[in-house]
Amino acid sequence: MRWLSKQYDQVIGTDISSHVIDKAHELCQEIDNATFYVNEADSLPAEVLPSSIDMVYVFTVFQHIPREYTLGLLRKIQEVLSDNGVVVFNLVSCINENKNDGIAETEWAIGYSESQAQDLLAKAGLQLQKMTKWSGPESSASWLWLAASKKV
Numbered sequence: 001m002r003w004l005s006k007q008y009d010q011v012i013g014t015d016i017s018s019h020v021i022d023k024a025h026e027l028c029q030e031i032d033n034a035t036f037y038v039n040e041a042d043s044l045p046a047e048v049l050p051s052s053i054d055m056v057y058v059f060t061v062f063q064h065i066p067r068e069y070t071l072g073l074l075r076k077i078q079e080v081l082s083d084n085g086v087v088v089f090n091l092v093s094c095i096n097e098n099k100n101d102g103i104a105e106t107e108w109a110i111g112y113s114e115s116q117a118q119d120l121l122a123k124a125g126l127q128l129q130k131m132t133k134w135s136g137p138e139s140s141a142s143w144l145w146l147a148a149s150k151k152v
């Protein structure tokens with residue numbers, strides 16, 4: 001938020017957890033162009049208006065939530081993106097690509113293959129701009145990083 005607030009006129013932070021948002025608010029008190037909201041599991045706050053957002057950044061969220069919620073959020077993101085807007089997000093890959101649940105309180109992960117990721121974008125009405133796969137040496141899991149825009 002701090003970095004983004006220097007690049008853009010207004011920045012909005014959202015999370016499903018009110019505790020997280022309270023803490024973010026507290027840590028960002030000196031940022032005068034930031035607003036924070038709590039969002040529902042598969043949608044964005046109503047205050048985030050259609051076609052109003054130039055850049056959406058979602059970092060390490062979608063591996064934690066059922067596939068239908070990820071799709072719901074990406075559809076909402078598609079609605080709020082401006083015509084030249086871009087969404088950047090990451091997905092866990094190469095593990096749990098057939099799972100849609102896990103054990104509570106653990107770092108369980110719902111994974112996406114590259115073709116599942118492309119399918120997700122298509123269903124959300126988003127156009128892939130760039131996809132990069134990153135693998136660390138310590139695990140068989142990888143991260144897919146995606147940049148996408150509104151389908152024209």
Ligand SMILES: C[S@@+](CC[C@H](N)C(=O)[O-])C[C@H]1O[C@@H](n2cnc3c(N)ncnc32)[C@H](O)[C@@H]1O
Nearest residue numbers: 015016017020040041042059060061064065069
């Ligand atoms: C691994 S943390 C990443 C937090 C933050 N993006 C960061 O980089 O520090 C995952 C976050 O996703 C949030 N989260 C889980 N489900 C969500 C949902 N459906 N919508 C929005 N946030 C969600 C959690 O509350 C948690 O703060």
